[in-house]
Amino acid sequence: xxxxATPVTHLFVYGTLLNASKVPMAQYLRQRSQxxxxxxxxxxxxxxxAYPGAVYDGQADGFVYxxxxxxxxxxxxxxxxxxDAYEGDEYTRAVVPVQTENGFVxxxxxxxxxxxxxxxxxxxxxxFG
Numbered sequence: 001x002x003x004x005a006t007p008v009t010h011l012f013v014y015g016t017l018l019n020a021s022k023v024p025m026a027q028y029l030r031q032r033s034q035x036x037x038x039x040x041x042x043x044x045x046x047x048x049x050a051y052p053g054a055v056y057d058g059q060a061d062g063f064v065y066x067x068x069x070x071x072x073x074x075x076x077x078x079x080x081x082x083x084d085a086y087e088g089d090e091y092t093r094a095v096v097p098v099q100t101e102n103g104f105v106x107x108x109x110x111x112x113x114x115x116x117x118x119x120x121x122x123x124x125x126x127x128f129g
Contacts, residue, residue, distance in 0.1 A: 001036050008095050009072065009076065009080075010036075010071075010108065011029075011068070011070075011120065012041070012066055012067070012096070013029070013044065014127055015051050015065055015067050016129065018067055025082070029079075032069060032078070033071040034090050036066050037100055038068065038100070038101075039075065040065045040066070041109075042056070042063055043057045043060050044121050045062070045064045046112060046116050046122065050054055052122060053114070054110075054112055055111060056111055059090045063125045066126050068098060077109075083110070084126050092110070092113050094110075094111050096111075
């Protein structure tokens with residue numbers, strides 16, 4: 001994991017921001033970052049209707065699968081201002097350890113912060129929109 005002095009310049013996405021998405025914010029992300037591969041973290045992915053919500057849980061049996069992007073430290077502020085507004089109050093941005101084919105990478109991701117009791121779990125951990 002990065003130290004507090006090392007800026008995190010990776011983003012893990014698992015829903016409407018995936019590379020295949022037609023959502024305008026996904027296009028915005030693609031224009032300001034570079035997709036570098038796939039990964040997963042332990043947790044649960046919930047079907048919230050038009051989009052998913054992920055909960056990180058290091059003790060979970062399941063995984064949330066998605067894509068990793070990298071961006072320059074100089075574009076982080078602009079990028080996160082836009083993404084934070086897009087994700088809204090239902091999510092919080094946090095750094096989680098994402099497992100990749102080359103080991104673990106500390107990545108920013110958006111975690112769902114609302115009660116999950118009424119939402120169905122996406123058992124595969126993959127969102128297909």
